[in-house]
Amino acid sequence: MANKRIERRTDALSKERIVEAAIAILDSDGENALTFRALAARLATGAGAIYWHVADKDELLAAATNDIIARAMADVTAGAEPREAIRAIALGLFDAIDLHPWAGTRLSREPFEPAMLLVSEGIGGRLLALGVPERERFNAWSVLVSYIVGAAGQNAANARRLPRETDRSAFLGGVAAQWEQLDPARYPFVRKLAAKLRDHDDREQFLAGIDLILAGIATVR
Amino acid sequence: MANKRIERRTDALSKERIVEAAIAILDSDGENALTFRALAARLATGAGAIYWHVADKDELLAAATNDIIARAMADVTAGAEPREAIRAIALGLFDAIDLHPWAGTRLSREPFEPAMLLVSEGIGGRLLALGVPERERFNAWSVLVSYIVGAAGQNAANARRLPRETDRSAFLGGVAAQWEQLDPARYPFVRKLAAKLRDHDDREQFLAGIDLILAGIATVR
């Protein structure tokens, strides 16, 4: 009978279970909390056992990041309109990285993770649909992917450093206050930026960047 | 006589000397080589002595990064034409981060370093000169700075992982070969990208991204 084994501990180690546990630790306690000792404790095993399934910490982070990106891309519902589809993909990644900032850190340094192929193909296909000429496709793809990964990672790093909403307001308010006290002769632009810094929405700002890039791409069509 | 003291050891510790030594270690041996023990050895002192001048490793990295950016910005000769000036600033940062990849890593996570004010003001002032309307200035500034820091950091991370030119060719060749073997039905765009990947110039690619963004900004003028 199948349910004879229902009480059986199903916790034999596997790469999937290890990666799953790693993601849980990374999400709840941050990058510094992911140690082989903490991971072993959570999996109720010895630290060395993990090395039977995973080569080292780098492979662990790579697998965890790949999971996050693959899931995020699977959740994206990109419609037929190419510009909207690119925005949807970009926002999907932005939100995933916002939720899993450590994945953003990893991605900025290792942009050739397998799951990034889904992102590249998703965006690239829409560039074709937009009629971007061959000679500009590489550059258009490159600027979009660089911006998405870079800006999303930077945003998530900020958010992680300032866990609560009040922390964020206080921090940005503090930076803005500093900016407003800069020498007006030397920093006229930054001084005027201060007000916007205080009450901008990160997601909107990110998307506005995508739109500006798409507008630029449209000019080389 | 002044030269009576010429033989005198001038190596009293100071934050500047410590930061200078840290930059030397980071540049020659990479991020992982910067330890307080290595730093103390190079400065011929005890590890703990450094803490008298620097609060912790974070402050050390912040100061080192700030030095690099400030120097790079001081070296930029930005002419009167706004678009050219923005390109010059962007390239100055790109080259500095290429030379000091660890600064790129730091900058992607801590974009509010003081020296970045010079970058923001330099770019922002040119956006004013370009006639970017008030409501678009924040977004235009944001997309440029995010892209510059993000793309330069990603490029430098790649370059650091592949120290020699042949390593880089081999790596990109390998990635391109993988891309060419992808299922044409699922990855038509990425497959076609492979050829470009093999022989592109990173600096040109970066600059092409700046140009696309500037073209987008021009459309909202």
Add this chain to the structure above:
DNA sequence: ACCTGAACACCGTTCAAGT
């Protein structure tokens, strides 16, 4: 005031020993 260096509380990774 500034420096020394041992000590503390960690790490990632290895490996002999177990089952």
Add this chain to the structure above:
DNA sequence: ACCTGAACACCGTTCAAGT
């Protein structure tokens, strides 16, 4: 084949003790 956990070679940081 897979797991255990002590051991190794490191870290950043602290701090009593020196000058």
